[in-house]
Amino acid sequence: MNEDVRELEELASSAGYTVIYEVIQRRERPEATTFIGRGKIEEIKTLLSIRPVDLLLIDGVLKPSQHFNLENTLKVECIDRVRLVLNIFTTRANDRESKLQVERARLQYEIPLLKEWIHSAKKGEHPGFLGGGEYAVDVYYDLTKKRIKKIEDELKSINQSHVIRRGQRQKRGQALISLAGYTNAGKSALLNALTGGTVLVENRMFSTLSTTTRKIKDIDRTILITDTIGFLDDLPPFVIEAFKNTIEEIFTADLVLLTVDSSESREEIKRKILTSKKILYPDLSPERVILVLNKIDIGPGRHLDEKAISEWIECSAIVKVSAKTGEGIESLMDRISKYFPPPHHFEVDLPYSDKSENFISSLRAFECLESIRYGPTIHMQGACEIKDLERIKTQVATLKGTFKLLGQSSIDE
Numbered sequence: 015m016n017e018d019v020r021e022l023e024e025l026a027s028s029a030g031y032t033v034i035y036e037v038i039q040r041r042e043r044p045e046a047t048t049f050i051g052r053g054k055i056e057e058i059k060t061l062l063s064i065r066p067v068d069l070l071l072i073d074g075v076l077k078p079s080q081h082f083n084l085e086n087t088l089k090v091e092c093i094d095r096v097r098l099v100l101n102i103f104t105t106r107a108n109d110r111e112s113k114l115q116v117e118r119a120r121l122q123y124e125i126p127l128l129k130e131w132i133h134s135a136k137k138g139e140h141p142g143f144l145g146g147g148e149y150a151v152d153v154y155y156d157l158t159k160k161r162i163k164k165i166e167d168e169l170k171s172i173n174q175s176h177v178i179r180r181g182q183r184q185k186r187g188q189a190l191i192s193l194a195g196y197t198n199a200g201k202s203a204l205l206n207a208l209t210g211g212t213v214l215v216e217n218r219m220f221s222t223l224s225t226t227t228r229k230i231k232d233i234d235r236t237i238l239i240t241d242t243i244g245f246l247d248d249l250p251p252f253v254i255e256a257f258k259n260t261i262e263e264i265f266t267a268d269l270v271l272l273t274v275d276s277s278e279s280r281e282e283i284k285r286k287i288l289t290s291k292k293i294l295y296p297d298l299s300p301e302r303v304i305l306v307l308n309k310i311d312i313g314p315g316r317h318l319d320e321k322a323i324s325e326w327i328e329c330s331a332i333v334k335v336s337a338k339t340g341e342g343i344e345s346l347m348d349r350i351s352k353y354f355p356p357p358h359h360f361e362v363d364l365p366y367s368d369k370s371e372n373f374i375s376s377l378r379a380f381e382c383l384e385s386i387r388y389g390p391t392i393h394m395q396g397a398c399e400i401k402d403l404e405r406i407k408t409q410v411a412t413l414k415g416t417f418k419l420l421g422q423s424s425i426d427e
């Protein structure tokens with residue numbers, strides 16, 4: 015297999031296509047009108063006459079005019095990298111939100127192509143869309159624009175429910191981790207290893223399109239983890255934009271596990287890390303990222319020099335694991351626990367006063383209050399992060415109350 019087109023072959027097989035033959039062209043930049051140079055076009059024509067194929071896959075992103083000219087010249091359907099990915103997405107979308115996201119991306123992909131059709135139909139270079147002439151393309155173009163608008167409205171309203179859910183999660187003090195990384199890195203396998211779950215894991219690209227959230231096991235605090243769509247090189251911004259709802263889950267998480275397949279060559283690892291970096295940074299700060307080198311049970315991952323990796327990407331930690339064998343999962347759990355220290359539980363008794371009531375309101379506002387009982391004193395139980403402990407203790411002392419840290423020796427103020 016030629017290394018240069020390996021990824022295209024993987025994408026093709028993920029889309030269910032069988033590759034019959036490969037043609038490699040080496041040139042500085044694509045040919046302006048047909049993407050492929052004239053000589054290669056003749057070579058492909060000959061190949062096609064000997065062994066016709068259903069599709070010609072192009073490892074690149076065609077401009078609408080190149081697409082149009084290439085199909086016209088070769089008389090075979092041409093699919094570029096973006097279209098191929100969109101075809102895979104279409105077969106994988108299985109819930110309302112991902113179906114809408116994929117449809118939006120497909121329509122946005124088609125818009126410039128439609129413009130090209132309109133342009134050439136007007137110049138009389140083309141009989142017109144589906145034989146319906148220039149008018150039919152115009153109508154289809156308008157319908158496409160309207161449909162995109164409708165999809166965007168529906169996606170916005172679905173996103174509202176995500177925003178509400180995130181708000182509720184924060185109120186409950188639940189932390190959220192999201193998995194991010196190149197497609198097929200093992201994100202879903204890692205979710206299963208950390209949660210004991212059984213989400214779909216497959217040796218195919220883009221198995222996961224929609225998000226799934228599960229609770230991390232064996233940690234003394236509710237930490238949720240969300241699986242997300244994988245990344246790929248060379249995807250135009252509109253494809254990433256189409257999956258805005260899903261990608262937003264990554265940016266709003268408290269911590270991101272950036273997962274990398276470390277079983278590949280050093281160059282591939284670097285390329286995939288840099289692609290992920292381009293999508294995630296600078297909207298995500300490196301302190302919120304743990305780089306997880308997965309698949310250390312195969313390939314050179316366990317021997318990778320962390321110093322070299324930190325030259326490619328800044329992050330808060332690098333952990334080597336195998337989601338398959340479980341190796342390193344415990345140290346990843348330790349890292350996660352350190353990142354989210356369990357809340358500190360305390361008991362407070364306060365005398366009755368207006369100032370005490372104000373203090374109780376502030377505890378409520380910060381979601382630190384777990385229970386309250388009005389007796390001879392106001393007796394409360396609560397929990398907070400370590401950073402808030404000192405402030406609460408000082409306020410209780412000012413109010414002439416008593417403060418006791420539960421699970422530790424009592425501290426009377």
Ligand SMILES: Nc1nc2c(ncn2[C@@H]2O[C@H](COP(=O)(O)OP(=O)(O)OP(=O)(O)O)[C@@H](O)[C@H]2O)c(=O)[nH]1
Nearest residue numbers: 198199200201202203216217220221222244337338
């Ligand atoms: N040897 C080995 N294989 C792994 C490991 N983790 C995942 N895999 C395999 O890698 C392939 C991809 O795993 P997934 O978990 O589906 O990857 P993903 O990142 O969720 O992929 P997409 O959802 O398609 O973006 C599957 O064949 C897994 O069995 C690992 O630690 N070691």
Ligand SMILES: [Mg+2]
Nearest residue numbers: 201202221222
């Ligand atoms: Mg997956």
